Amino acid sequence: MKESSLLQQIYKKSTNDDLILIGPGDDMALLEFEPNTLLCGVDQLIVGKHVTIDTPPKLIGRKAVARCFSDVAAMGGIPVGSLMTAALPLSTDEAWAMAVFDGAREHAAKWGGPIVGGDIASSAENAQPMFSVTTFGTIPTTAIKRNNAQVDDVIYVTGKIGNSIENHHLHFTPRINEAQMLINSIKISSMIDISDGLGQDASHLATNKTQLVINPTMVPLRKGAILPSAFSDGEDYELLFTSAMKPSENLATPIGFVQHRNANEPKVITTSGEDISNLGWSHE
Amino acid sequence: MKESSLLQQIYKKSTNDDLILIGPGDDMALLEFEPNTLLCGVDQLIVGKHVTIDTPPKLIGRKAVARCFSDVAAMGGIPVGSLMTAALPLSTDEAWAMAVFDGAREHAAKWGGPIVGGDIASSAENAQPMFSVTTFGTIPTTAIKRNNAQVDDVIYVTGKIGNSIENHHLHFTPRINEAQMLINSIKISSMIDISDGLGQDASHLATNKTQLVINPTMVPLRKGAILPSAFSDGEDYELLFTSAMKPSENLATPIGFVQHRNANEPKVITTSGEDISNLGWSHE
Numbered sequence: 001m002k003e004s005s006l007l008q009q010i011y012k013k014s015t016n017d018d019l020i021l022i023g024p025g026d027d028m029a030l031l032e033f034e035p036n037t038l039l040c041g042v043d044q045l046i047v048g049k050h051v052t053i054d055t056p057p058k059l060i061g062r063k064a065v066a067r068c069f070s071d072v073a074a075m076g077g078i079p080v081g082s083l084m085t086a087a088l089p090l091s092t093d094e095a096w097a098m099a100v101f102d103g104a105r106e107h108a109a110k111w112g113g114p115i116v117g118g119d120i121a122s123s124a125e126n127a128q129p130m131f132s133v134t135t136f137g138t139i140p141t142t143a144i145k146r147n148n149a150q151v152d153d154v155i156y157v158t159g160k161i162g163n164s165i166e167n168h169h170l171h172f173t174p175r176i177n178e179a180q181m182l183i184n185s186i187k188i189s190s191m192i193d194i195s196d197g198l199g200q201d202a203s204h205l206a207t208n209k210t211q212l213v214i215n216p217t218m219v220p221l222r223k224g225a226i227l228p229s230a231f232s233d234g235e236d237y238e239l240l241f242t243s244a245m246k247p248s249e250n251l252a253t254p255i256g257f258v259q260h261r262n263a264n265e266p267k268v269i270t271t272s273g274e275d276i277s278n279l280g281w282s283h284e
Numbered sequence: 285m286k287e288s289s290l291l292q293q294i295y296k297k298s299t300n301d302d303l304i305l306i307g308p309g310d311d312m313a314l315l316e317f318e319p320n321t322l323l324c325g326v327d328q329l330i331v332g333k334h335v336t337i338d339t340p341p342k343l344i345g346r347k348a349v350a351r352c353f354s355d356v357a358a359m360g361g362i363p364v365g366s367l368m369t370a371a372l373p374l375s376t377d378e379a380w381a382m383a384v385f386d387g388a389r390e391h392a393a394k395w396g397g398p399i400v401g402g403d404i405a406s407s408a409e410n411a412q413p414m415f416s417v418t419t420f421g422t423i424p425t426t427a428i429k430r431n432n433a434q435v436d437d438v439i440y441v442t443g444k445i446g447n448s449i450e451n452h453h454l455h456f457t458p459r460i461n462e463a464q465m466l467i468n469s470i471k472i473s474s475m476i477d478i479s480d481g482l483g484q485d486a487s488h489l490a491t492n493k494t495q496l497v498i499n500p501t502m503v504p505l506r507k508g509a510i511l512p513s514a515f516s517d518g519e520d521y522e523l524l525f526t527s528a529m530k531p532s533e534n535l536a537t538p539i540g541f542v543q544h545r546n547a548n549e550p551k552v553i554t555t556s557g558e559d560i561s562n563l564g565w566s567h568e
Contacts, residue, residue, distance in 0.1 A: 021321060021427070030359070030427050033322035037305060039314050042367045042418055044405040075306075075314070083326045085416055087371075121328040124412055132369055132403070134326055134418045143306060143314050 039137040061103030069174035074193035077137035079113025156252035162225025186245035197280020211261035232279040345387030353458035358477040363397025437526040440536035446509025470529035481564020495545035516563040
């Protein structure tokens, strides 16, 4: 793998987009960007951790983009453009690397945030291939933060939960459109995408004064998923949100409610009182 | 090193800035962003490649930011905000990682593009620590591209060239202010920052019809630098640009001129006719 030739090949196929004033090949990219706020975030994907070396490479690229775009959805945003990096050992098969970028580029463009630049570096021979995707976006109406669940709100989730590892984590579509439909129809007090596990991610919606209570019997389970492990599986990339208003049934399922929390009480419990605030992927 | 505690500590010290509407801790950051164009780029820094494990950690963070901001300068841009990622083995010393982020955060804020978010991932135990910095910026007047040197332009360089490895590569200040002073005083036809080596980077300024001719006796050399290796040392992070107008002597030194190029002629030669288009860091 030669950095320079790989870069050239990757960006030769670059998306044509009227918004891209300067595309790959210069020091930086320059985009037309209308509104007066900028949404930005970055996610890393390590081969051997988030995917395996046997994962089809186009699905690796797809997942690298989809994870980052899921964050855009969770903020109530629309992606506008993306940057992608790779750190790869020199011995990396160039066709494999190209396929990763192909998968990323195709899906980034399809979902509205084309890849406009990036960086490729060669890492040590024994290094795990790594990719990162940075996405920029806009907020059409209002940005939805975490940490703002209100007493008596209902907790909702889009789609289904659990057993993502079997198939879903490589094939999910970021809930960008669903988030927009929700925001345009009801007032959402807090929202997050479920990446680390329902229990842990729900804890991010709680405030100092609110506790989320989840009814396990109401949680929609993906095929092959079982409770309680579905609470900690993670990589669902579904939207978890709280609202005092009722969303369309097609968009989300109610799974619990928000109540007052006293200091030192857990942030998330089941209706039977079990603390599930820490269930999920341990970032250690 | 625990990802979650490191993240908390890193962003606890986050910059206060009125432009940051949503800072670290949510799915993405949200910035006030006035103009209608967005400049964006990303650079990776691998410990063991761009710096060593013995490099003082605050200087590692400083360099990670400075390299990316140097690209902003080379585009004629002003940084507005940054994202930073780390991929670190679990055994990484947390104080060391914090110091890297401290160095990055301090300099990003000082140079006008505070770190507003990022991502931390744990990599394999034998992995080299890696960082990336994404910067977004604005273009106050006009974006300066590469690939546009015109016949009879003079070639200029800011500062001095060569022997960056001794000291400069860890201590340089991105030429953001100098670029703005130049752009506000003369018309620049093409510009790049010298990262890979004067020879190779100069080749990016040439067009299909123009050739850059560099006079080695005019190239300002850094202390300890010698020709011809200064042409290939790289990591100078000085601005190399072409113009038909004369900049202030304080800002840049003339080192050559641009002439017509026939097909198959080298893009960059010395006044004695030597092809130096490929001198510099080999991206293989």
